[in-house]
Structures are given as C-alpha cells and as structure tokens.
Amino acid sequence: MAEYFYISLFAVVALVVIGALLALSTLLGPRNATPQKLLPYECGIVPAEEAKGRYPVRFATIAMLFIIFDVEVVFMYPWAVALGELKLFGLIEMLIFIIILGIAYVYIWGRGGLEWD
Amino acid sequence: MEPIHAPESIDLIALAPVLVLSVFAMGVLVLDLWAGKNKTLLMFVSLVGLLMTAISAFAKHPLPAFAFTDSYIVDHLSIFFTCIFTLSSALAILLSAEYNERKGMKAGEYYALILLCTVGMIVLASSTDMIMIFLGIEIVSICLYVLAGFRRDDPVSNEAALKYFLLGAFATGFLLYGMTLIYGSTGSTNLFKIAEFIKAEGAPSSPLLLMGIVLLVIGFGFKVAAVPFHMWAPDVYHGSPTPVTAFMAVGPKAAAFAAFFRVFTEAIPNMAANWEILLCIVAVLSMFVGNLGAIMQTNIKRMLAFSSISHAGYLLIAVIAKSAMAGSGLLFYMLTYAFTTFGAFGIIILLGRKGEENLEMENYSGLAYKHPVLALSMTVFLLSLGGLPPFAGFVAKFYIFSAAIEEGFVTLVIIAVLNSAISFYYYLKVVVFMYMKEPAGEFQISMTPMTLFVVIIGIIGTIELGIYPDPIIALTGLN
Numbered sequence: 070m071a072e073y074f075y076i077s078l079f080a081v082v083a084l085v086v087i088g089a090l091l092a093l094s095t096l097l098g099p100r101n102a103t104p105q106k107l108l109p110y111e112c113g114i115v116p117a118e119e120a121k122g123r124y125p126v127r128f129a130t131i132a133m134l135f136i137i138f139d140v141e142v143v144f145m146y147p148w149a150v151a152l153g154e155l156k157l158f159g160l161i162e163m164l165i166f167i168i169i170l171g172i173a174y175v176y177i178w179g180r181g182g183l184e185w186d
Numbered sequence: 187m188e189p190i191h192a193p194e195s196i197d198l199i200a201l202a203p204v205l206v207l208s209v210f211a212m213g214v215l216v217l218d219l220w221a222g223k224n225k226t227l228l229m230f231v232s233l234v235g236l237l238m239t240a241i242s243a244f245a246k247h248p249l250p251a252f253a254f255t256d257s258y259i260v261d262h263l264s265i266f267f268t269c270i271f272t273l274s275s276a277l278a279i280l281l282s283a284e285y286n287e288r289k290g291m292k293a294g295e296y297y298a299l300i301l302l303c304t305v306g307m308i309v310l311a312s313s314t315d316m317i318m319i320f321l322g323i324e325i326v327s328i329c330l331y332v333l334a335g336f337r338r339d340d341p342v343s344n345e346a347a348l349k350y351f352l353l354g355a356f357a358t359g360f361l362l363y364g365m366t367l368i369y370g371s372t373g374s375t376n377l378f379k380i381a382e383f384i385k386a387e388g389a390p391s392s393p394l395l396l397m398g399i400v401l402l403v404i405g406f407g408f409k410v411a412a413v414p415f416h417m418w419a420p421d422v423y424h425g426s427p428t429p430v431t432a433f434m435a436v437g438p439k440a441a442a443f444a445a446f447f448r449v450f451t452e453a454i455p456n457m458a459a460n461w462e463i464l465l466c467i468v469a470v471l472s473m474f475v476g477n478l479g480a481i482m483q484t485n486i487k488r489m490l491a492f493s494s495i496s497h498a499g500y501l502l503i504a505v506i507a508k509s510a511m512a513g514s515g516l517l518f519y520m521l522t523y524a525f526t527t528f529g530a531f532g533i534i535i536l537l538g539r540k541g542e543e544n545l546e547m548e549n550y551s552g553l554a555y556k557h558p559v560l561a562l563s564m565t566v567f568l569l570s571l572g573g574l575p576p577f578a579g580f581v582a583k584f585y586i587f588s589a590a591i592e593e594g595f596v597t598l599v600i601i602a603v604l605n606s607a608i609s610f611y612y613y614l615k616v617v618v619f620m621y622m623k624e625p626a627g628e629f630q631i632s633m634t635p636m637t638l639f640v641v642i643i644g645i646i647g648t649i650e651l652g653i654y655p656d657p658i659i660a661l662t663g664l665n
Binding site for chain 2: 155161169172179180
C-alpha cells in the first residue's frame with residue numbers, strides 16, 4: 070500500500086492547490102465587468118464574428134482526411150518499440166502497411182479530395 | 187543476410203482469402219481512378235478477385251488450423267461460409283451492374299466496398315476471439331452503412347443509411363459492452379479459454395457474465411435483424427439500392443450468424459441453461475413479428491425485409507440446437523437462402539425501370555400473361571422461401587428443424603412450422619397478383635443479360651438443392 074500513499078498525497082495536494090487558487094481569486098479578485106471582458110477568450114484577439122457562423126464543408130473533409138492518417142500513424146509507435154524483436158519481418162510488415170496508406174492517399178488525391186476549388 | 191522469420195503465431199496461409207480479397211479491393215479502388223466511366227472492367231476484376239478468394243480458402247491443411255494465437259480459425263464452417271460469402275458478393279455485383287447503370291450510380295467505390303465488406307464477413311466467420319469478431323463486425327457494418335446510402339440523390343436511401351448507421355453504432359456498443367463483461371468475468375477474450383473457464387467453474391451464475399451474455403444477444407440480434415432488435419430492417423431494406431438489399435439479406439446476415447453460432451456453441455455452451463430460453467423467446471418473436479408484419483406489406487421490398495426477419499427466427503433455432511447437425515443446417519440454409527433471395531431480387535430489378543421502381547404488389551398484376559417464365563421463376567423463389575417441397579427452402583428448413591427435434595426442442599419446431607404456414611399467405615399473395623389479376627398496364631422489361639444470369643443461377647440452385655441436395659449436404663457435414 071505504500072506506493073499508493075504518494076499517489077493519494079499527490080491527489081490531495083493537487084486538489085488543495087486548485088481549490089485554494091480558485092477560492093483566493095474569488096475572494097480577492099476585483100469584479101468590474103466590462104463588455105470587453107465578457108467576450109469569449111480567443112487568445113487576446115477581439116472575436117471577428119460569432120462562433121456559430123457557416124464555413125465551407127471542405128474544412129470537414131480535410132479534418133477527416135487528417136484524422137485517418139493521424140490515427141493510422143499512431144500504429145507506428147508500438148511497432149517502433151517492438152522492432153527489435155520483429156527484426157526484418159516487422160520492417161516488411163510496416164512497409165506493407167505504409168503502402169496501404171499510400172493507396173488511400175493516391176485514392177484521395179485521384180478523387181480530388183485534396184483540391185480546394 | 188539473415189533469413190526473415192515471422193513470429194510463430196502469424197500464419198499468412200490461413201489468412202489467404204482475407205489477404206487476396208483485400209488486395210483486389212484496393213486494386214479496384216485504385217483502378218477506378220483510371221477506368222473512367224466504364225465500370226465493366228472494375229466488375230470483372232472484382233469477380234476474378236472473389237473467385238481467387240474462394241479458391242484460396244482451401245489453401246490451409248490440415249483442418250482445423252489455428253492462427254494468430256488462436257484468435258483465427260480455418261475449419262469446415264469458415265471455409266463453407268467463405269464460399270457462401272464470395273458467391274453472394276459475386277451475385278450482388280452481377281445484379282448491380284445494370285441497376286447502377288440505370289440509376290446513374292457511377293462510382294467505382296461500390297465494387298470496392300462490396301469486396302471490403304466480404305473481407306469483413308470472412309474475418310467474422312473465422313474468428314475465435316471476441317476482438318476479432320468485433321473487428322469483423324465493424325468492417326462489415328461500415329461498408330454497409332455507405333452502401334445503403336449509395337443512391338445519394340434519393341432521400342429514402344439517405345434515410346436508410348442514416349438509420350442504419352445510428353442504430354448500428356448503438357448496437358455495436360451493446361455488443362462491445364457484452365464482450366467486455368464476459369472478458370471481465372472469465373479473464374479471456376478467446377472463445378475456447380472462455381469455455382474452459384466456464385467449465386472449470388461449473389457454469390458460474392455471476393451477474394456480470396449473465397449480463398454480458400444478454401448484451402451479446404442484443405448485439406448479435408441487431409446484426410441478424412431478430413425481433414425485438416429488428417426495427418431498422420424494413421426501412422433499411424426498403425431504402426437501400428435493390429442489389430444492396432439482396433446483398434445485405436444474405437452475406438452480412440450469414441456472417442453474423444456464423445459468429446453468433448460460434449460464440450454460443452464454442453464459448454458459452456455450458457451456460458445454455460441461461461441463454462436457451464432467451465434465444466427461444468427471440469426466435470419465436472422473430473418468426474411471428476416477421477411473418478405477421480410481412481402480411482401487412484404492399485411494397486415487395488418491405489415484404490421481403492419482414493420475411494428476412496422471420497428467416498432469422500428459423501436460423502436462430504440452429505443456434506439454440508447448437509449441435510454439429512444444427513451447424514450443418516445453418517450452412518445449408520444460408521446457401522439456399524442466397525440462391526433464392528438473389529433470384530427473387532433479380533426479378534424485382536428486372537421489373538424496375540428508370541424512374542419507376544415498380545416495387546408495389548399491384549405492379550406484378552398479370553405478369554404471368556405477359557412474361558410467363560419470369561412469373562414462374564418468381565413463384566419458385568417465393569415458394570422456396572416459404573419452404574414448399576420440392577424446392578431448396580424445404581430441405582433447408584427440414585434440416586434445421588430435425589436438428590432441433592433431435593436436441594429436444596419440439597415446441598419450438600411446432601411454432602416454426604406453424605409460422606412457415608403463415609408465411610405462405612403473403613408469398614402466395616404475390617403469386618395471386620401475378621396469375622389471377624388483370625395486367626394494369628404494359629410491362630416494359632428489358633431483359634438485361636447479367637441480371638437474367640443471376641435469376642437463372644438462382645433457379646438452378648433453388649431447384650437443384652431441392653431435388654438432389656445430397657452432395658451439398660455431404661459437404662456441409664461438420665464431422
């Protein structure tokens with residue numbers, strides 16, 4: 070159980086610190102709201118328009134394509150860890166995997182999925 | 187240079203059908219980029235791929251062979267199912283060619299999706315591990331969601347795809363949750379290890395395990411469209427492009443039943459006292475709701491959707507009986523069902539025209555006067571679906587029912603036979619329209635060769651398996 074002690078200590082300290090910071094800022098912080106202060110926080114820049122605005126569906130397509138490749142590339146991490154054991158076989162397997170990814174890429178390219186206009 | 191050593195458990199020969207078909211699917215996908223408007227080449231390549239897959243299914247000897255640390259099996263059941271899948275996908279592709287032309291569905295992805303769906307079905311029928319089963323179900327489902335909505339300009343098709351997707355994703359959640367609970371209570375995802383654990387513990391009545399089994403029944407029940415998880419089926423079958431409906435009613439359903447059968451007979455047969463009654467209720471409900479629902483339909487695709495629900499009920503009897511003979515019955519039933527269903531849908535497609543689907547029963551009025559051969563073929567298919575001798579449907583039902591009686595499920599079989607009698611009401615209703623009503627208008631049927639070919643194959647299969655089923659029955663023997 071000894072190892073759990075430190076984890077619970079860490080959890081308690083984290084909770085106390087967060088609670089203390091929130092409580093202190095609520096107690097001590099001055100509250101004089103101006104319209105500018107109530108705006109949604111966008112990294113300090115004044116928002117140009119409402120967040121609910123319309124935008125081209127192409128963004129969604131690009132995001133989807135990104136996710137496909139992004140998630141598939143994640144498979145390479147466990148492979149890299151196990152490569153020492155898998156040796157040449159693992160390398161060939163990964164090459165096949167990348168070729169399959171390449172086919173997906175060629176397909177997207179050929180179908181015009183990467184064109185903006 | 188050192189030789190290439192694959193890890194012990196990796197057996198690419200066992201996986202040959204999946205690999206071959208995947209390569210062909212990707213090939214079709216890429217080929218489509220250069221093929222232009224003519225999709226005949228894609229179709230041809232797909233058919234060759236399916237043929238090669240069926241051949242490569244026999245590559246592994248001796249049987250049964252295990253691969254990938256016992257999560258993948260090549261045995262009689264999986265090979266026979268692989269052949270059914272490739273047959274049904276090939277027939278679906280043949281049916282699609284002219285239908286897609288007529289509907290202006292030009293996309294070559296259609297063929298790639300059918301091939302990939304078949305890959306999923308093969309994985310599903312060959313898995314002996316929950317994770318693999320989940321993987322197979324996902325591959326099949328995702329392809330089907332897209333295929334259901336392939337008529338993009340048709341709101342009914344869109345509705346079908348969306349309904350199928352939302353409900354399907356939800357049902358997959360149930361299935362996965364059930365698998366998780368079973369893993370939690372038995373300590374393994376492998377079907378054989380689960381069975382060992384349950385045997386060693388003497389069929390434990392832990393609530394987690396029981397809950398897991400119930401959730402599995404829900405998940406699989408949805409995939410095979412059994413009542414009360416059937417609500418998606420009529421809308422999806424109605425809205426999907428007709429060849430996809432035929433495909434959906436045969437291939438993926440057979441695959442889901444393969445996994446259903448394997449899980450319940452390999453992993454949890456010792457829990458049968460708990461799940462038997464559950465499946466009996468589902469089976470009886472499926473038969474009654476399917477058959478009574480079909481009576482109410484005027485749209486022939488919806489009627490066949492309800493009929494497919496009732497067939498899920500009959501097939502569930504095979505899972506309940508869980509003997510080797512029941513497994514053989516399942517194989518034989520799915521094969522006959524493939525021939526009959528594709529034949530019937532082939533005729534439905536022949537009767538449709540551009541802009542006019544002619545899916546209502548009135549559209550079949552007097553078909554026998556103008557096209558006696560077509561009407562006769564449709565009659566054969568419908569009677570076989572109902573289970574009338576000498577057609578294949580009778581032998582298939584006989585096979586499953588006798589397996590169930592051997593295991594002592596007499597009441598269940600009596601209910602099933604009564605339901606077969608009910609089903610004749612609506613099957614014969616179409617026959618009455620074709621033979622006893624005056625034609626409402628002219629039939630403009632273009633006898634497109636490939637669709638006709640599917641109908642002929644359907645007729646040959648339906649009659650051959652009905653009159654002389656012995657060689658195929660010998661092949662289905664799971665000994």
